[in-house]
Amino acid sequence: MTQLQYKGTGSANGRTGSRYWRGKTAYLGVLPFLLVSGLFLLYPTWNVASGAFQDNYGKFSTQVLKEVFNSDIARKAFTNSLEISAKTALAGAILGALFAWALVNGKTGGYFYRVSVALSSVLAQFGGVMLTFAFLATFGFNGLIANIAVKYAPDTFLADASWLYGKFGISVLYTFFQIPLMVLVFLPTLENLKPQWREASDALGGKAYEYWLRIGIPILTPSFAGAALLLFVNSFSAYATAATLINLSDFLTPLQIATALTSETGGANPAEAKVLSFYMVIVVVIAMTLYSLLRRRVSKWEDRR
Amino acid sequence: MKQPWKVRLWRWTIISFVGAYLLVPLYAMFDFSTKPFGFADKGRTFRAWQIIPSQPDLMSAIVRSLLTAGIVMALILFLIVPTAIWVHLKLPALRRPFELLCLLPLAIPAIVIVVGIAPLYRWISIHLTESPISLAGVYSMLILPYTYRSLSAALDAVDIHTLAEAARTLGANTSRVIFGIIMPTIKTGIVNGSFIAIALVLGEYTISNILNYKTFQVVIAQIGRTNGNVAVAVSLASILFVLVLLLAIPTKKRRSAVLDVDLV
Numbered sequence: 001m002t003q004l005q006y007k008g009t010g011s012a013n014g015r016t017g018s019r020y021w022r023g024k025t026a027y028l029g030v031l032p033f034l035l036v037s038g039l040f041l042l043y044p045t046w047n048v049a050s051g052a053f054q055d056n057y058g059k060f061s062t063q064v065l066k067e068v069f070n071s072d073i074a075r076k077a078f079t080n081s082l083e084i085s086a087k088t089a090l091a092g093a094i095l096g097a098l099f100a101w102a103l104v105n106g107k108t109g110g111y112f113y114r115v116s117v118a119l120s121s122v123l124a125q126f127g128g129v130m131l132t133f134a135f136l137a138t139f140g141f142n143g144l145i146a147n148i149a150v151k152y153a154p155d156t157f158l159a160d161a162s163w164l165y166g167k168f169g170i171s172v173l174y175t176f177f178q179i180p181l182m183v184l185v186f187l188p189t190l191e192n193l194k195p196q197w198r199e200a201s202d203a204l205g206g207k208a209y210e211y212w213l214r215i216g217i218p219i220l221t222p223s224f225a226g227a228a229l230l231l232f233v234n235s236f237s238a239y240a241t242a243a244t245l246i247n248l249s250d251f252l253t254p255l256q257i258a259t260a261l262t263s264e265t266g267g268a269n270p271a272e273a274k275v276l277s278f279y280m281v282i283v284v285v286i287a288m289t290l291y292s293l294l295r296r297r298v299s300k301w302e303d304r305r
Numbered sequence: 306m307k308q309p310w311k312v313r314l315w316r317w318t319i320i321s322f323v324g325a326y327l328l329v330p331l332y333a334m335f336d337f338s339t340k341p342f343g344f345a346d347k348g349r350t351f352r353a354w355q356i357i358p359s360q361p362d363l364m365s366a367i368v369r370s371l372l373t374a375g376i377v378m379a380l381i382l383f384l385i386v387p388t389a390i391w392v393h394l395k396l397p398a399l400r401r402p403f404e405l406l407c408l409l410p411l412a413i414p415a416i417v418i419v420v421g422i423a424p425l426y427r428w429i430s431i432h433l434t435e436s437p438i439s440l441a442g443v444y445s446m447l448i449l450p451y452t453y454r455s456l457s458a459a460l461d462a463v464d465i466h467t468l469a470e471a472a473r474t475l476g477a478n479t480s481r482v483i484f485g486i487i488m489p490t491i492k493t494g495i496v497n498g499s500f501i502a503i504a505l506v507l508g509e510y511t512i513s514n515i516l517n518y519k520t521f522q523v524v525i526a527q528i529g530r531t532n533g534n535v536a537v538a539v540s541l542a543s544i545l546f547v548l549v550l551l552l553a554i555p556t557k558k559r560r561s562a563v564l565d566v567d568l569v
Contacts, residue, residue: 026395030403033388036380037406041446044421045413051421099323102316118551122544123327128510129526130540134330137337137537144333176330179323208311237414240510244526254416258515261420270420277417285412 048281051274068275073250078279081236081253084167088174089232095175096182097190097224103183104190117187120180127177128240135173135245139164165246173245174235181234182227189223189298226294229287236283253280331541338538353534357542360535366524369437373520374506376441378499381452385445386495387483389456394469407453410446415511418443426516437518440509448505452498459494463487504547 055061068074103113126134138145141161149158157163164172193216201211239254249259253276260273339349358364392403410418422443429439465487472486488495510522519527521543529536 026391027399029391030388030396030399033384036384036442037446037449039425040422040442041406041409041449043425044418044443045409047421047424048413048417095323095326098319102319102323105312105316114552118548119327121551122548125504125508126544128508129522129529130544133529133533133537133540134334136533138330138333144336145329176326179327233411233414237416239414239416240514240522243514244510244529254414257416257420261423262515270423273420277420280417281413284414288412 048274048277052278056271064271064275077250077253077256084171085232085236088171088178088235089228091175092178092182092231093228096179097186100183100186100190120183123180129244131241132244178231185227222294222297226291229291233287334537334541338534353538362524366521370521373438373441374503377445377502380445390483390487407449411450419512419515437520451501455494455497459491463490
């Protein structure tokens with residue numbers, strides 16, 4: 001409807017010819033943006049998508065695609081990636097949702113609330129080099145907790161820092177940035193829960209657990225699942241944290257891609273990197289599609305701006 | 306507001322558990338950075354903090370990263386925002402394709418973008434410049450979804466068609482309409498977008514590391530290999546810096562900036 005208003009301001013002598021040309025010249029306005037995004041966004045996307053169906057000499061072939069699909073190393077890395085992403089998404093979603101609930105139940109807009117939200121937005125961006133340092137300082141050799149463990153509980157796994165470099169260690173690190181992200185994503189949802197629902201439940205004699213079981217959890221489930229998908233994508237595409245923590249190139253798919261791309265020992269294999277990237281994009285696209293479907297259900301009750 | 310003791314108990318259990326998860330590593334960073342290093346030191350020392358400014362590469366990397374962030378912000382201001390307004394005003398047919406294009410980076414992890422863009426940057430570093438500032442191009446694409454979200458929310462809240470019509474009737478030309486009339490009214494959205502740009506550029510590691518550019522994060526990682534204490538001190542300092550920056554921004558603006566994470 002809005003574009004009609006604009007047409008009203010058009011030339012009074014309104015010959016169809018001039019209007020036709022005005023319509024066409026308007027398209028020139030997006031040209032600079034199209035140029036930049038074409039270079040830095042569409043070209044790499046196309047490069048990966050088409051490269052997945054080529055061999056290292058630029059010929060069309062699905063051979064690399066099949067090779068990687070059947071490669072044990074690639075499969076193992078992919079499973080590791082999926083497993084760690086799913087686990088940390090779930091752990092982060094649950095802990096983050098609980099923390100968001102605790103925030104909403106306090107004084108919203110109070111000092112504690114403000115600091116928590118600010119801290120969350122810092123820590124959600126915290127992945128990578130700095131996160132690795134933080135956990136090395138905590139659990140690594142000679143780290144804070146590790147030293148305490150060596151002194152008082154030498155038999156526990158905490159005393160030996162090597163656990164940090166495995167699947168469990170990576171998951172603990174990833175969960176660290178998943179929790180704050182969940183807090184940020186889930187806070188508005190919880191704030192939009194109508195207090196009237198709780199009051200209605202209370203007035204009809206419902207207990208607290210009945211409210212959560214019959215009203216709270218069912219109504220929050222779609223947003224919770226959507227947020228969890230977002231976290232899944234977040235850790236599935238994470239590279240920096242793992243890259244700075246461990247040097248095992250075959251441990252996770254992003255690490256394997258980096259190795260295939262940059263290997264200095266002559267093992268560089270751009271075609272393999274593209275194929276692995278292609279598989280990653282497929283997973284992310286599926287997750288994001290589910291996410292947008294879930295959001296549509298949510299927006300029915302959530303007052304969204 | 307009086308709460309039943311059960312709620313309060315739950316609340317504080319959750320806050321202390323999650324809080325410990327998030328804060329203990331931060332404290333451990335402080336603890337680690339004040340540990341003695343070298344044989345001369347006894348007990349606690351702030352030497353690691355004191356020698357931050359004298360690190361080779363570090364200051365120049367910070368300056369370069371801030372410069373890159375400036376260029377990204379300029380690209381947002383003079384390219385992305387005007388295009389978004391232009392599409393909104395004159396090319397309704399392109400709104401959907403434009404939105405899809407802006408949201409595309411969500412489906413493509415940074416590590417995948419590197420794979421696709423490596424040839425382009427190889428060309429750039431041979432023919433144009435080897436400076437990491439050229440990364441501004443790919444960074445401005447990475448934040449497109451966030452910029453688009455805060456922009457489209459702002460553009461939907463204001464009736465820009467009426468504004469544009471009024472301005473044209475009074476004789477403003479097109480660039481005046483976009484830069485002088487519409488952009489000031491969606492200031493908050495633009496500020497939010499720019500803030501995300503700084504955060505992204507300062508925190509980016511994947512692309513710059515693989516393409517061999519020395520940005521802030523890459524240099525920190527480098528320092529970490531030779532001098533752990535200093536690297537940890539720099540990391541903690543930059544976290545505290547961003548935290549103070551965030552707390553200084555008025556609550557309302559900051560929250561809408563932060564919550565724009567929720568996408569699509």
